[in-house]
Amino acid sequence: MSNAASRPLTASARGPLRGTVTVPGDxxxxxxxxxxxxxxxxxxxxxxxxxxxxxxxxxxxxxxxxxxxxxxxxxxxxxxxxxxxxxxxxxxxxxxxxxxxxxxxxxxxxxxxxxxxxxxxxxxxxxxxxxxxxxxxxxxxxxxxxxxxxxxxxxxxxxxxxxxxxxxxxxxxxxxxxxxxxxxxxxxxxxxxxxxxxxxxxxxxxxxxxxxxxxxxxxxxxxxxxxxxxxxxxxxxxVVPGDPSSAGFWMVAASIVPGSEITIANVCMNPTRTGLITALRRMGADIAETNARTVGGEPVADLVVRHAPLKAIEVPADLAPSMIDEYPVLFVAAALAEGRTVARGAHELRVKESDRIAAMRAALTAAGVQTEEFEDGLAIHGSAGAPLPGGGNVATLLDHRIAMSMTVASLAAAQPIAIDDVAPVATSYPDFFETLESLTG
CATH class of the missing domain: 3.65.10.10 (Enolpyruvate transferase domain)
Incomplete structure (x- = not known):
């Protein structure tokens, strides 16, 4: 379990995401x-x-x-x-x-x-x-x-x-x-x-x-x-509902790739876990909840996500506890937004599977995004929907969320992005790449 072989990947744009997906259990x-x-x-x-x-x-x-x-x-x-x-x-x-x-x-x-x-x-x-x-x-x-x-x-x-x-x-x-x-x-x-x-x-x-x-x-x-x-x-x-952190990759992917429309079924909507949805909606994302229900004491819904132009925001620091694992993919959304997004108050990112502030700054810089690093977050200058330059080499530092986030970034990049190791994705989302194929096939 602790010594999986590395798995490099050259990730590139694939066109719109369409279809229905069920993400892994929370x-x-x-x-x-x-x-x-x-x-x-x-x-x-x-x-x-x-x-x-x-x-x-x-x-x-x-x-x-x-x-x-x-x-x-x-x-x-x-x-x-x-x-x-x-x-x-x-x-x-x-x-x-x-x-x-x-x-x-x-x-x-x-x-x-x-x-x-x-x-x-x-x-x-x-x-x-x-x-x-x-x-x-x-x-x-x-x-x-x-x-x-x-x-x-x-x-x-x-x-x-x-x-x-x-x-x-x-x-x-x-x-x-x-x-x-x-x-x-x-x-x-x-x-x-x-x-x-x-x-x-x-x-x-x-x-x-x-x-x-x-x-x-x-x-x-x-x-x-x-x-x-x-x-x-x-x-x-x-009955374990779908993981909102895993759903976040598809929310952002559908939001930034023109022509996309997907449904993410059975997502846990516990209010202590929905910070990413709140932040993306403030940026202009088109995310609708349907079939709201309660399963095993947890609120659950299906999410319909359509491509929408995103605008930069200042991410409220009080959202951090409810989206701490989703910051890497939020940074990707910010890279495609119009304007300068500032996300601070996320000190915890320094001590996750990697230092996710430093790791995502390096990864986005490699993909051609202009960033500024703070002790507790990043500022990201967005492309206003234009494709990211891409073409860089990304070090995941054994962090599954860096690997998945930069795979999502590649979907809106002009040139492929070389990711050094996507093997850690198996820790949280073993079928991530199969799901990507199903939504873009």
Whole structure:
């Protein structure tokens, strides 16, 4: 999982995108569905699970700690859980591949169980700091030994019983919030997270669905999420909606390629995840919602996207938590807009699979786009709809979103763009290139 062979690609324009596409299951929800099912007593069934490498890393880790996690021939996953408090000592290191979500959330789970686990990952993941998770989990009693800079490989020795804490997030992070809540599942008493800036709330929604005693209320410092420990989770039937981050590539592609009209089916419309749609609509994108419904506690809709001329905007910083993974492809939309788009307030991009601010500036510059780099974002001078020059060489830095975003950019480029490695795309969207063929064939 951590040593996939590189796969270079020369990407070029293909003409309008047309048709209907179903994107992979939401990655954030897929991770949590596997984890929470593995902590329930009995069999849970999961439909629509994202079967990318990141989620498979979570599945392998839960198997290593005692749960039965199997895919049926019908594509439905069946998970027999061990119960909260029932995680078993893994026999070997847990290989997280490229998945920061797996790592941070599982660190939380292990922290309140009487086991220890070593976490390893690929070169990209091993360069990402884990200090923001180590800090609160240490307060709860876990002993965490990390590599220099708070990085992988690292070992977590759980404390049982752990100590309930009230923790205020210093930086908006759904992963840190979730790690503390998951540690709180097996901690006597009430563990609280105070969230000054709202972040994606999939953990809260799903934990309640599994029967955890969890409350969310407004306080003077922000939202207060409280979970009562030593929980008993009940097995569930989960239908995973389409990932809005994956849908974002097709939203932008259809918006920037003249003559395009596509429908993206079954997209999760959780309001903590729709920042990209908000930003694109402010730029003039033609994105319509149809067939709105609720699936498994999550709002879902089909999106109809048509080509439209885009205009530059100043992206509101408060959108960052609801679109942090979509900034790379938003930068591509900005490169085709009329005027100078400024996107700031996205410090978190510096510590994703790559430094996505620096990586996207270099990638767009290679494609002939004029950019300006800030500590917390980019300014991008758009082409007003004219094709990008293209013709450059792009380094993805093992980052799946850089690879997919620059593939989308190539669809509106005069010359092909050479991308050094698209193999990391398998971590989140294994069928990305097959889908591109179906929409442009």
């Amino acid at each position: 990655k954030s929800i897929s991770h949590r569905a596997i984890m929470f099912s593995a902590l329930a007593v009995g069999e849970s069934r999961i439909e629509g699970l994202l079967e990318g490498e990141d989620v498979l890393a979570t599945a392998a880790a839960m198997r290593a700690m005692g749960a039965s996690v199997e895919r049926g021939d019908d594509g439905t996953w069946r998970v027999h859980g061990v119960g909260v408090g029932g995680l078993q000592q893994p026999a070997q290191a847990l290989d997280m591949g490229n998945s920061g979500t797996s790592t941070r959330l599982l660190m939380g789970l292990v922290s309140s169980h009487p086991i220890s686990a070593t976490f390893v990952g690929d070169a990209s993941l091993s360069g990402r700091p884990m200090g923001r998770v180590i800090e609160p989990l240490g307060q709860m009693g876990a002993e965490i030994s990390a590599s220099p800079g708070g990085r992988l490989p690292l070992m977590v020795r759980g404390m049982c019983p752990a100590v309930p804490i009230t923790y205020t997030l210093p930086v908006a992070s759904a992963q840190v919030k979730s790690a503390v809540l998951l540690a709180g599942l097996n901690t006597p008493g009430v563990t609280r997270v105070i969230e000054p800036v709202p972040t994606r709330d999939h953990s809260e929604r799903m934990l309640r669905g599994f029967g955890a005693e969890l409350t969310v209320e407004d306080g003077p410092e922000g939202k207060i999420i409280s979970i009562t420990g030593e929980a008993e989770l009940k097995p569930q039937h989960i």
